[in-house]
Amino acid sequence: MMNHTEMINKTEIWVKEQLFDEKSGHDWYHIKRVTNQAIVLANKEQADLFIVTMASLLHDIADDKLIENEEKALNSIKEWLDSIQVTPEEQALIFDIIQSISFKAGNGQLLRTIEAKVVQDADRLDAIGAIGIARAFTYSGQKGQAMYDPTIAVRDNMTLEEYRNGKSSAVHHFYEKLFKLKDLMNTESAKEEAEKRHLFMEEFLEQFYREWEGV
Ligand code: ADP
Ligand code: NI
Structure with missing residues (x-):
C-alpha cells in the first residue's frame, strides 16, 4: 500500500506531464500555487490535508476550458486514482470537489465540505x-x-x-x-x-x- 505522501508525489508528476504545454492560464505553476495556497488555508481551517491537496492538484484536469470531453477526462482521473489505490471513500470526496468547482454545471452550486470551500478559495485567490x-x-x-x-x-x-x-x-x-x-x-x-x-x-x-x- 502506498501512503498518502507517495500518492500526492505521484499525482504531482502525473498532473505536471498533462499540463506541460498548457497556455490558457492553467499551467502547472497555477496548479502548484493553488495547491500551496490551499494547504495554507486547510491548516487554518482544519480541513483534511490529503483531500485538499489531491483535489487541488486535479482541479483543472477535467475543466471544460481545457479538454474536449469531460467524461473522458473524469474517467482518466478515476483510472489514475484507482492505479495509486486511493480508496473509494476518498475518491468520492475528491470528485465532489473537482466537479463542483470546475464545471459549468457546478458553477454557483453550494459547496458541501470545508475541503471544497478551501480549494475554491485558493483557485480564486490565484486570480487576484x-x-x-x-x-x-x-x-x-x-x-x-x-x-x-x-x-x-x-x-x-x-x-x-x-x-x-x-x-x-x-x-x-x-x-x-x-x-x-x-x-x-x-x-x-x-x-x-x-x-x-x-x-x-x-x-x-x-x-x-x-x-x-x-x-
Ligand atoms: P478559472 O481559473 O476560474 O478557470 P479562467 O479560465 O476564466 O479562470 O481564467 C484564467 C485566467 O485568465 C484568470 O486569471 C482570469 O482572471 C484570466 N481571464 C479570464 N478571462 C479573461 C478576460 N476576458 N480578460 C482578461 N483575463 C481573463
Ligand atoms: Ni484553476
Whole structure:
C-alpha cells in the first residue's frame, strides 16, 4: 500500500506531464500555487490535508476550458486514482470537489465540505493580487485584446453573454471579474488574504490610470 505522501508525489508528476504545454492560464505553476495556497488555508481551517491537496492538484484536469470531453477526462482521473489505490471513500470526496468547482454545471452550486470551500478559495485567490493581474494581462495578450481600451465603457453589471460578445481588455476584466472575487470567498482565512490582494489591485489601477494620462 502506498501512503498518502507517495500518492500526492505521484499525482504531482502525473498532473505536471498533462499540463506541460498548457497556455490558457492553467499551467502547472497555477496548479502548484493553488495547491500551496490551499494547504495554507486547510491548516487554518482544519480541513483534511490529503483531500485538499489531491483535489487541488486535479482541479483543472477535467475543466471544460481545457479538454474536449469531460467524461473522458473524469474517467482518466478515476483510472489514475484507482492505479495509486486511493480508496473509494476518498475518491468520492475528491470528485465532489473537482466537479463542483470546475464545471459549468457546478458553477454557483453550494459547496458541501470545508475541503471544497478551501480549494475554491485558493483557485480564486490565484486570480487576484499581483499574480491575478499578471494572468489577466497574459490572457488578454493571448486573445488579442488590448491591455486597456478607454473607448470601451466599464460596466460592472454586464451579463456573461454581453461580455462574451463584446469587446474587452485586461483592465476591463478587473471590473468584470477580479474586483468581485473578494466577496465570493468562502472561508475567513481566504477573505483576509483576498482583502489585501484587492487593495493591491486598486492601487495598481490608480497608478495605471495616472501613467496613462501622463503625470
Ligand atoms: P478559472 O481559473 O476560474 O478557470 P479562467 O479560465 O476564466 O479562470 O481564467 C484564467 C485566467 O485568465 C484568470 O486569471 C482570469 O482572471 C484570466 N481571464 C479570464 N478571462 C479573461 C478576460 N476576458 N480578460 C482578461 N483575463 C481573463
Ligand atoms: Ni484553476
